[in-house]
Amino acid sequence: MEIVVSLEASEAKVEDSVTQETGSGPISLKHISDPDPVVYKLVRVDGEGRLVPATDDEVLVVEDLLKDEKPQHFGADSGDPTECIKTEGHPMEKIHFLSSEEKILAGSLRSENLQADAEDTSAQFDAGVDLGEKNVHPEETVRHLASPFDTNNINQSLNVVGCSESLGGSIEHGSSNSDVATSWKPDFSKLKGEICLDDLTVKELQETFRATFGRETSVKDKQWLKRRISMGLTNSCDFSTMTFVIKDNEVVKKGKKENRKSSAVHKDFAVGVVNETSGGPLDGIHEPKESNPDFDDKNAQNPVLEHDSVREDPGSEQRAAKRVRKPTKRYIEEISEVESRNTSGRLVPMVKSSEHGQPYSKDFIRPLQNVQSIGRPMVTRQDSLGGSGVKVPYVSRVRRGRPRENFMPLMKLQHNGIGLATRMVKRALGEPGPPPEDETQNEVPKLSLSPGWIQQPVIAASEKGNQYLERKEVVLGKNVELKRMDSFEDSSDDNMGNVPAPSGGMRRKHHRPWSLTEVVKLVEGVARYGAGRWSEIKRLAFASYSYRTSVDLKDKWRNLLRASFSQLPAEKGMQNVRKHASIPIPAPILLRVRELAQMQAQVPPTLGSSKFAGHSGDSDRSVHEARSGYL
DNA sequence: ATTAGGG
DNA sequence: CCCTAAT
Incomplete structure (x- = not known):
């Protein structure tokens, strides 16, 4: 190909x-053809540097x-x-x-x-x-x-x-x-003497960043800045160092909290590269061979070492101790639901806003019984339409704007078959149409070309489709085809909440399986903006996916982390027993996740350092085998 | 409003 | 996913 x-x-x-x-x-990418339309062929490079198709x-x-x-x-x-x-x-x-x-x-x-x-x-x-x-x-x-x-x-x-x-x-x-x-070259004019990244303010860090990379940054995240700068100054992926001594416009010393690994097995990587390529256009030119010996020393291009050093530095980036939280006083919620609504679900609203008789979304009502006795303060909430205020228990935050929580289901049930109407209402409610790249449609054909592991998704994907179809049918009866695929996308239902699955149990409330492309987007997002900057990622990378809140992204990332780090263990006895109707997340992606986690110091403490012990020869294989996450 | 975590 | 607490 x-x-x-x-x-x-x-x-x-x-x-x-x-x-x-x-x-x-x-x-x-390997270039294999010279004639005009340049053609590239994918190759892999094996250990010896040979190119293998x-x-x-x-x-x-x-x-x-x-x-x-x-x-x-x-x-x-x-x-x-x-x-x-x-x-x-x-x-x-x-x-x-x-x-x-x-x-x-x-x-x-x-x-x-x-x-x-x-x-x-x-x-x-x-x-x-x-x-x-x-x-x-x-x-x-x-x-x-x-x-x-x-x-x-x-x-x-x-x-x-x-x-x-x-x-x-x-x-x-x-x-x-x-x-x-x-x-x-880094402009260290402003960075003389010793600097300790840990001591700098965000602003100072930004300046340092500028000095280091020659450009401005708007990032305010201290952690990020520090890591970034550290990596920049150190010219490696190693961001464990936080203090540097700059002299003569160069980094002469890095406050290393030495850890073993001293004797570098790697070393002079860059130099090697340069030599190797002598004869090229740059030949004869004096390589500005990093006049700083330290640079070579620390070139952490060797992944193993990288992980290594990143890992054990106890004193370095004390990954901010987990945010402590007060034990949560969770109040009973499901009970009230049972009470307040009859079998038809939210069709019989408990509380109505005066003018429109629209039921409040469940979240809005949330209130449970005996709120008083629980001691929750009552507040009067004015609904947006200026109706008379209703007494509702105060909740710290009213979930709002979750596109999937509009009242669509109601419409669908009553005018089933009138897709247009639905669509319009949807618009009115501010939900953009389904993303241009509708996975449900694209994924299948895309994947269908492939053999190997990627094949599995094909099957799974179509199953997925069927599932939806079934569900839809249960709810709407026959008019399924009228709404085409996109109706899948907005199974924004609450319907589902009460639709008993053929198997018996009730289907989960809102659940939209993550598509592969979504996952990829998320990963890429994290790669670009950093984990934790979820609103950013949401805005930029997920603009077209109106569902998926930043929280969702965060959750998904958490899951991905788990998946990627969960030993490539389950590999053995679970070949066929994959009842999970879910699609395995392609190993490469998980691998990437792990990489990113590494770099962003998000490595679960438990699986600390043992992981990357002998990770050289098998890396290739693991790509194809490690599959422990599901979409 | 956003983010981290627990459930 | 949902929910709360923290920021």
Whole structure:
């Protein structure tokens, strides 16, 4: 299978891009055809650095992901002034770069992941290439290849790439930048002497960030900033260090809370890369070989080491002790429900707002019996329509605007078959139509091409569809086809809440299975904006999915974390017994999740360090086998 | 309003 | 998912 990248014919012949071998098997793009329409073929790089044709599975994975990623999200917002600029760059430059600059490993294009900095137009590319691959930072590459002397094209495009991570704003006008971008170095003029990231304020951190990366940031998250800066200064993924000594415009010392691993087995990674590629355009040019020995020392490109060092640093980033919470006084809720509504569910509202007789959503009523006795204060709530206030127990927060909690179900039941009406009401209620990319429709055909593990989803997916169909039928009777697929999407019901499943139990209230693409989006979101910045992710990456609140995202991430870390254990006895009608989450994704978790120090304390002990040879295999999460 | 956590 | 507490 080949992916044709529409490229300008201007590209002369180029050679296979070399991928830095990280010991595992990153998937990269290999250029196999010179003629105009440049054709790339997916390959993986084995331990020895040989290029092995990718299997169909791999190709498919990548392809799917490529398809899913819409550039729209990137650089959308986030206040970073450099982003809009970035979007102007042509993705092609990057491709060009990829193919012509052998020094760069396709792998290093890995979607800069680590976090915020929503940048680069190439993300669509990276998303796919990236999966299941080790960390290699673009910064690295740039730093070692960039040279003040070099002004040829290659470098130009190179800069474009590099910009994805650190060069940020220097890119803007492709013409005038060659010097700026090429020779960028941290401006430590403001960072003299010793700095301890831990002691800095957000503002100071932002300044430091600027000094370090040469661009502004709007991120206010201290943790994030510190990590980011640390990684930047240290030029590695290692953010365990929080104190640095800057001298002569360079980081000369890092306040390391030494932990073993001292003797680096890796080392001089970057140098090696450079040498390896001698003969290239940069030949003869004096590599600005990081005049700082420390840099080489700490280049944590070796994943194993990376995890390693990140992990045990007791003193470093005391991951903020879990937020403590007062024991929750949960009050009985289900009981009242039983009482207040008869069999038809919410059709018989308990409380009505004066004018419209619309039932309050259950959440609004929530009140349980004997509120008084429980001691909950009563407040008078004015409904939005100015009706007479109703006495309701005070609840700290009234859930609102949850699109799925509108009164649609009611409509559907009464005028079943009138999809249009429903739709209109929906609009009125502010629910945007189903996302352009409706998984329920897309996933199936997409996946159906693939053999291997991805096949399973196919089946599962169709089952999923059937499930919905069934449900729908139960509720609506025959008029199912009228509403096409999108009616699935808005099974916003509360109906379901009371619809007894054929099996017996009552179906859960609101439950919308997470689609694969949603998961991917979430993961990517976390990669870009960082875990925890859920509202951001929701706004930017989930704009089209009106359901899925930020909380949902958070929950899902939590689950993904669990899944990804839950040992790849269950592998054995559960081959067929998968009664779970759920789709297994593709291992590569879980892998990514784990990676991100690593980087963001979200590793569950329990599975501390043991995990990554001997994680080199089998990484390839684990990609195909580890599947412990479900959508 | 958002986020973290418990259920 | 839902819910509360914390920020």
